[in-house]
Amino acid sequence: MRYLARRAAWTVIALLGVSVLIFVLVRLLPGSIVDILAGTEGQLSREQREQILRQFGLDRPWPVQYLQWLLAMLQGNFGWSFRSSQPVATLLASRLPITIELALLSVCGVALGGIPLGILASVSRSARVKTLVQIVGLLGLSVPNFWIAVLLIIAASTLAGWLPALIYVSPWSDPWVNLQQMFLPVLSLTLGLAAVVVRMTRSSMLEVLSQEFVRVARAKGLSARVVLLRHALANALIPIVTVLGLQAGYLLGGVVITEQIFGLPGLGWMLLNGVYQRDYPVVQATVMLFAVTFVLVNLVVDLLYTYLDPRIRYE
Amino acid sequence: MSDPGAVAGLPSILDVGPAAPPAGLHLGRALRRTPAALIGVVAVGVVVLVALLAPVLAPYDAVAQIAQPLLRPGPGYLLGTDEFGRDELSRLIAGARVSLYVGGLAVLIALALGGPSGVLAGYHGGWVDDVTMRIMDVLLSLPALVLAIAITSVLGPSLTNVMIAIGIVYAPTFARVARGPTLAVARVPYIEAARAVGASSPTIVRRHVLPNVAAPILVQTTVSLSTAILTEAALSFLGLGTQPPTASWGLMLSAARQYMRLDPWIAVLPGSAIALTVLGFNLLGDGLRDLLDPQLRSR
Numbered sequence: 001m002r003y004l005a006r007r008a009a010w011t012v013i014a015l016l017g018v019s020v021l022i023f024v025l026v027r028l029l030p031g032s033i034v035d036i037l038a039g040t041e042g043q044l045s046r047e048q049r050e051q052i053l054r055q056f057g058l059d060r061p062w063p064v065q066y067l068q069w070l071l072a073m074l075q076g077n078f079g080w081s082f083r084s085s086q087p088v089a090t091l092l093a094s095r096l097p098i099t100i101e102l103a104l105l106s107v108c109g110v111a112l113g114g115i116p117l118g119i120l121a122s123v124s125r126s127a128r129v130k131t132l133v134q135i136v137g138l139l140g141l142s143v144p145n146f147w148i149a150v151l152l153i154i155a156a157s158t159l160a161g162w163l164p165a166l167i168y169v170s171p172w173s174d175p176w177v178n179l180q181q182m183f184l185p186v187l188s189l190t191l192g193l194a195a196v197v198v199r200m201t202r203s204s205m206l207e208v209l210s211q212e213f214v215r216v217a218r219a220k221g222l223s224a225r226v227v228l229l230r231h232a233l234a235n236a237l238i239p240i241v242t243v244l245g246l247q248a249g250y251l252l253g254g255v256v257i258t259e260q261i262f263g264l265p266g267l268g269w270m271l272l273n274g275v276y277q278r279d280y281p282v283v284q285a286t287v288m289l290f291a292v293t294f295v296l297v298n299l300v301v302d303l304l305y306t307y308l309d310p311r312i313r314y315e
Numbered sequence: 316m317s318d319p320g321a322v323a324g325l326p327s328i329l330d331v332g333p334a335a336p337p338a339g340l341h342l343g344r345a346l347r348r349t350p351a352a353l354i355g356v357v358a359v360g361v362v363v364l365v366a367l368l369a370p371v372l373a374p375y376d377a378v379a380q381i382a383q384p385l386l387r388p389g390p391g392y393l394l395g396t397d398e399f400g401r402d403e404l405s406r407l408i409a410g411a412r413v414s415l416y417v418g419g420l421a422v423l424i425a426l427a428l429g430g431p432s433g434v435l436a437g438y439h440g441g442w443v444d445d446v447t448m449r450i451m452d453v454l455l456s457l458p459a460l461v462l463a464i465a466i467t468s469v470l471g472p473s474l475t476n477v478m479i480a481i482g483i484v485y486a487p488t489f490a491r492v493a494r495g496p497t498l499a500v501a502r503v504p505y506i507e508a509a510r511a512v513g514a515s516s517p518t519i520v521r522r523h524v525l526p527n528v529a530a531p532i533l534v535q536t537t538v539s540l541s542t543a544i545l546t547e548a549a550l551s552f553l554g555l556g557t558q559p560p561t562a563s564w565g566l567m568l569s570a571a572r573q574y575m576r577l578d579p580w581i582a583v584l585p586g587s588a589i590a591l592t593v594l595g596f597n598l599l600g601d602g603l604r605d606l607l608d609p610q611l612r613s614r
Contacts, residue, residue, distance in 0.1 A: 010452070017453030025469045134351055138601065142594035144545055146552055147586030150572060154579050253460030257549060261572070271461065272553060275468040283468060290461045 007302060011295050018291040019073070022284050023066050029280070033058050036280050073288070079281035081274075088285045091270060096289070099255055099266035101171065102189070105182055106251055109190035110197055111244060117194075118201020118240075119228065122209065133199050140195025146257045149188035153261075156184060168265055185262045189254050193247050200243045204236040211235075237308050245301030249294055352602020358595025366411040375402040377409035378560040385578045397567065397581055398574050399560075407588055409562035414592060417478050417557070418544040422536055424482025425543075429489025430532060436490065437497030438520060448494065451487035459484050463546055467555045477556045481543050492535045496527045530607040534600055541596035548589050564589045 029036050034044070034052050044052070053059040057068050072079070078088035121133045157163050164180040171178040208214065209232050217227045256268030263269075267286055274282030365372060374393070375381055379401065386396040394403040429451075436447040454462065463480045470476035500506065500523060509519050550556030551565030559566060564585040571582035 013449065014452045014456045017449070018456050021453060022465070025465060029469055131351060134601075135354075135598075138351075138594055138597045139590070142541065142545075142597050143590045144548055144586065144593075146549060147568060147582075147589065150568060150575060150582050150586065154575050154582060157576060158579070249458045253458035253549075256460055256464065257553065260553065271464065275464060275555065283465065287457065287461060287465045290458060291456045294458055295456050 004303070007299065011299055015291060015295055016070075019070055019288060020066070022287055023062075023069060026280055026284060027062070036278075073285075078285040081279055081282045083277045083279045083282075088281050091282065092267075092285060092289060095265060095267050095270045097170075098168065098264055099259070099268060102182065102185055102255055102258070102264065102266060103248075103251055105186045106189040106193070107244065107248070109186055110193045110247065113190060114194040114197025115201050115240065118198040119205060119233065121198060121202040122205035123228070133202050136195045137199025140192040140199075143192055145188050145192055145254045146261060148191055149185070149258055149261045152184050152188050166263060168263070181262070181264070185258045185264060188261075189251060189258055193251065196247065197240065197243060201236070201240050204239040205232055208232045208236045235309075238305060241301060241304055241308060245298060245304075248297040248301075252290060252294055252297075349602050349605060351598050352605070355595050355598025355600075355602055358591055359599055362411050362592045362595060363415065365408055366415045369408050369412050373402075373405040373408045375405040377401065377405045377562045385574060385581070387578065388580060394584055395578065395580055398570055401560075403581060403584060406562040406567060407564075407584055410564040410567065410585065410588060411592070413474075413557055413561060413563045414544050414547060414589070417474060417481075417547045417563075418540050421478045421481035421543045421547070422485065422539045424478060425485035425539060426489050426532070426536060428482060429486035429491075430493045430528075432486075433490035433493025433495075434497050434520060434524060434528060437494040438501050438516070438524060440498070440501070444494075444498075447490065451490045454483070454487045459542070460546065460549055463550060464553070464555060467550060472550075472555045472558060474557055474561070477547055477550055480550070481546050484546070485539050485543065488539065489532065489535060492531050493528050496531060497524050500524055500527045534604045534607060537596055537603055538600035541593040541600065544589070544596070545593050 026036065027033065034049050050059075057065060060068075076089055078092065080086070081088050081091055084091065118133075121129055153163070164177070164183070169177045169181060205228075214227060214232055217231045218224075222231075255266065256271060258264070259266045259269040260272050267289060270282060271286040271290070274280070274286060380399045381402065382392060382396045382400045384396060384398050384400040386392050386400075388395045388403075392402050392404070394407065397403055397406065432447050432451070436444040457465070463477075463484050466480035466483060467476055470479065506519060506523055509523060514522070547556055547563070548565030548568070551563045552569040554569065557563035557566055567585040568582060568589075571585065575582040
C-alpha cells in the first residue's frame, strides 16, 4: 500500500511536470499569446487584443496563468478549438474511444500473436530457430509501422481489390464495418510488435525452462503441455508483460501515424490536425491526454507485476 | 552466438571470463560467432559508404526534375522516377545522407544532454539525483513520437529542429543508462580510497566512473541511432521533419502514398532503405551488447 501511494504520487508529479512543459512550450511560440490561443493572427485591433488578454487573464503573471489553466483542465475545461469552434473537451470525448479501441485491439493482437509463437519457438533448441527469432524480433523493431501500413494498403487494394469504407463508422452503429476498418490499422501496428514479443517470450521461457522446478515437474511425470503452460509460462510472464507495457508507449506513438494514414479520427489524428492548423488549445489538450494515458498504462503494468508474481512486494 | 555445446538457457562457458575482453583482439572472432552482428556491420557499412560517396554514386542530381514522372525501373533510371520526374535512385542515395546526418547529430545531442546529467545524478546522489531524474521522468511521461511532434510544432518544421527535438526526446534514456553504472561504482570502497588519497571529483569521474559507463553508453548510442533514424522518418512522413525538395526517406514514402497505386515501387524503395538501415544499427547494437557484456547475452 505504501508503495502504491508513493507510486501514485510520483505519477501525479510527473503529469504536473508535463503540464508545465506544455504550458512553457506554447509560450515559447513566436507571436502574441492572444493570437496563438485564439487563432486570430492580424485580425484584431489593439484594444480588442487587450480586452481578450484581460478577459482570459492572459495579462497576469505566468504562474497565475498556469494555475488558472491547470484548474480549468482539472474541471474538464480544455478551452475552445478555434478551428472547429467547439469545446476541446467535446472533441476529446468523441476522439478518445477510437484511439482506445485501436490500442486495445492492437495489444490483444500482439499478445495473441506473439506469445504462442514465442512458446513454440522456445520448445526448439536448434541454433537456426534461435537466429531466426532474433532477426525477426529485430525486424519488428526496425520496420517502420507506417511503411507496413502503406504496404498493407497497396496489397489490399491492388492484390485483393479491397479497401474498407473511408468514412469512420463507430462500432455502436455498425460493428462489422467498424471491425473491417480497424483490421488494417491494427495489423500494421501489430506485426512489428508481435515479432518483438515472440523474441522476448522465447528467451524468457528458456530462462524458466532451465530451472530446477521445471525438471522436478517433468520428473513427476507431468505432461509436456502442463509443464510448459502451467509451470513455465506462469513464471515467464513477467518480462513479457514488461515488454508489452513498454510497447504501449510505442503503440501510442504509432497510433498517431496509423490514424493519419487510415483516416481514423482518433486522438492522434486530432493532435496532428491541431499541429497542422496551429490549433494550440487542441495540441495542448491532446498532448496532455497522451501523457495521462501513457503514465496510467505504466502504472497498471507496475501493479500487474505484484499480481503475476506474489513474491514481488514493493516496500 | 552459436556456441557449440552450449545448453539453451544455461550460461555458456564463453560467458565465464573477464567482463570486457579487449575489444580489438576478439572483434573478428566475436563477429564470426554472431552472424547477426556481422549482418549489422555489413548493413551499416553499406549505408555509411553510400552516404559518404553520395556525390560519386548518384547518377543524377537528387532534386533535379529531369524525366517523365513515375517512370518504372529500367535502363537510364535504374529505380524509376518519382512524381516530379526526379531520379529515384539518386534520391535514395541522398536520403541515406540525410538520415545518417539527422540521426547522428540527434543522438549526439541526446548524449550531450543525457550522459552528463546521468553521471552527475548518479555520482552526486541525494537531491541532485532526485531533481535530475524527475525531470527525465517528465520527458519519459510522453510517448517519444508525441513529444517529438509537440516540440517540432513549437520550433517549426526543419532539419535542424528535428534534430533538436529528437535529441531532447532521447536524452532521458542516456541519463538513465549513464546513471545506473555511476551509482553502482560511486559507492564502492575503491572510490572512497581514491577520495581519501586526495583525488578530486573530476579525476574520480574520469578515471573510475567513465570507464564503467562507456560500454553501456556505446551500446545505447548504436541502438539510439536506429530509433532516431526511425523518428526522423516518421516526422518527415508526417510533414513535420525534413522539408521538400530535400530527399528524405520518410518524405519520399509520404509522397508515395498518393501515387502508390500508379507505381508501387516508389512506396517500396524508401521503406526498404529505412528498414535496412535501422535493422543494421539494431543488429550492431545487439552484437556490441553481447560483446561488451557477456552476462546480458540476448538469447
